[in-house]
Amino acid sequence: MKSIEELKAIRDKTLKEMSIRDNEDKVRIVVGMATCGIAAGAKPVMSAFIDELNKRNINNVSVSMTGCIGICRLEPVAEVFDSSGEKTTYVKLDAEKARRIVAEHIVNQKVVTEFTVGAAER
Amino acid sequence: MKDLSLHIMDIIQNSIVAGADKINISLRVEGTPQMLVLEILDNGKGMDEEFIRKVTDPFKTSRTTRNVGLGIPLLEQSAKMAGGELDIKSEPGKGTTLKARFNINHIDRIPLGDIPETIKMLIMANPNISWTIHLSSPNDDFELDTDELKHHLDGVSITNNNVLEWIQNTIFDGIKLVYGGVLDEVN
Numbered sequence: 543m544k545s546i547e548e549l550k551a552i553r554d555k556t557l558k559e560m561s562i563r564d565n566e567d568k569v570r571i572v573v574g575m576a577t578c579g580i581a582a583g584a585k586p587v588m589s590a591f592i593d594e595l596n597k598r599n600i601n602n603v604s605v606s607m608t609g610c611i612g613i614c615r616l617e618p619v620a621e622v623f624d625s626s627g628e629k630t631t632y633v634k635l636d637a638e639k640a641r642r643i644v645a646e647h648i649v650n651q652k653v654v655t656e657f658t659v660g661a662a663e664r
Numbered sequence: 665m666k667d668l669s670l671h672i673m674d675i676i677q678n679s680i681v682a683g684a685d686k687i688n689i690s691l692r693v694e695g696t697p698q699m700l701v702l703e704i705l706d707n708g709k710g711m712d713e714e715f716i717r718k719v720t721d722p723f724k725t726s727r728t729t730r731n732v733g734l735g736i737p738l739l740e741q742s743a744k745m746a747g748g749e750l751d752i753k754s755e756p757g758k759g760t761t762l763k764a765r766f767n768i769n770h771i772d773r774i775p776l777g778d779i780p781e782t783i784k785m786l787i788m789a790n791p792n793i794s795w796t797i798h799l800s801s802p803n804d805d806f807e808l809d810t811d812e813l814k815h816h817l818d819g820v821s822i823t824n825n826n827v828l829e830w831i832q833n834t835i836f837d838g839i840k841l842v843y844g845g846v847l848d849e850v851n
Contacts, residue, residue, distance in 0.1 A: 545834055548814060552826045553817050557837075576732045580674050581665065588785055596825050604823070606789040609677055 568602055569648060570623040576608035578614035583636065587618045590637035594644040603648055616662055622647055631659040665738055666810060667777025668702065675704055676786055682708025682726045684759065686794045691782070693801035693843065698768045699748065707759040716752050739764055746773035775842075780835040784828050791823050797835060799842045806838030 573579070573588040584607075591605050615632050616633035622643065623629050630653050638645060639657055646654050655661055665671050674688065679687050684706035692701050711719065722737045748765035761829040766773045787795055787810060799806040808831070814822055821827070 545837075547828055547829070549816055552824070552830055553820045556820045556826065557764060571713070575673060576677060577674050577738065579704075580670050585673060585782070589781060592785075592788070596829075601825075605784070636824065641725055647788060664825070 547656045568604060569625055571605045571648075572602060572608050572612045572621045572623070573605065574609070574617060574619040576610035578610055579617045579619065582614075582617035584618040587635045587640045588621065590640035591644065593621070594641045595648070598644065598649065599645075600648065613659070617661065619659075624651075632657045633659045633662045665742060665774070666721070668700075668742075669777030669779045669782040670762075671739045671742060671774075672702070672704070673778070673782045673786065675739055678735060679704065679706035679708050679760070680790060682706065682710070683756045684708035684793065688798065688832065689794045690798040691779070692799070692802075693768065700766045700768050700773070702764045702766075704762045706760065710756045710758050710760055711752075711754040712756050719752060720750065736762075741802065742766070742774050746770040776839070779839060780832045783809055783835055784832040788823050788828055789832060797838075799835075799838050801842050803844070804842045806835075806836070806842050808835060834835075 571591055573584055573591065575584050575588070583659065588605060588607065595603055595605070609622075611621075611631075613619060618633075618635040618636055620632050620640070620643070621629055622632065630647065632639070632654070635643075635657065639654075643654055643657065646652050665674065668691075676687060676689075687706040688703075689706070690703040692703075693699070693700060719736050720740050722734055736752075737752070743750050743764045743766055747767035747770045751763045751765075752760065752782045753763075755761035782794070783797055787793075793810075795808075795810040796809040797806075803835075810822060813827075814830070817827065822831075
């Protein structure tokens with residue numbers, strides 16, 4: 543496979559940069575990716591999270607998936623776990639909302655109240 | 665589900681919940697009439713015979729939050745709609761093999777969808793699982809093995825953005841190479 547060489551180049555470049563960014567606190571974004579979530583459009587939401595984080599070169603945030611959170615009527619759902627362990631649950635997401643969460647919650651550390659489960663259930 | 669990539673994303677959650685640490689996704693074109701075969705093989709906890717019989721019933725699930733599960737029934741519906749079928753083989757403690765077949769030229773066959781992106785996301789969210797991706801058709805074949813990639817990466821995380829992007833592009837090239845002109849839906 544020719545492109546293994548490309549992969550090795552990525553590895554070498556990453557090894558050089560690694561020391562700068564490895565001691566930051568980890569923030570986690572967890573997207574509900576069960577049948578209900580996927581059918582409601584969780585994939586483009588997760589894709590938007592990943593893309594927006596990459597675009598802004600944010601490396602201390604991990605994006606992962608989980609099963610059904612139990613509020614299928616509010617899917618797509620994502621939970622943001624801050625470095626302090628504080629959890630915010632965002633509901634009825636789409637790609638655009640995911641990008642705003644990155645900009646406002648992850649970058650500016652301000653919860654986007656209007657997208658939270660609390661606001662949706664009021 | 666609109667396309668096969670969404671089904672893959674969904675069905676694999678079953679393997680993950682079953683505790684699998686090795687998952688093999690194979691997508692091949694074979695036979696006459698040409699069938700598209702999706703096979704997902706895992707080494708999770710497996711199911712007994714009775715559970716396999718019930719698993720295509722929407723009101724059967726191993727989840728405890730609710731007692732309905734739609735992933736497998738929906739995949740079965742997509743396969744049957746396209747003149748195919750769903751087959752599950754499993755044994756407790758020995759993992760599960762799930763096979764869904766679709767007649768490629770059936771008008772109701774769902775498209776492939778964005779398979780490279782789905783696989784990238786699965787690897788990103790479950791970096792500790794050993795993934796193998798296998799694509800084949802009479803034209804060509806393609807294989808990607810995350811254990812092998814990890815060996816080349818030599819300590820650099822497989823969840824690194826550039827590595828994930830490389831994985832996505834490599835699978836995209838693989839799909840073009842293997843299915844280009846056959847499934848006629850790779851953009």
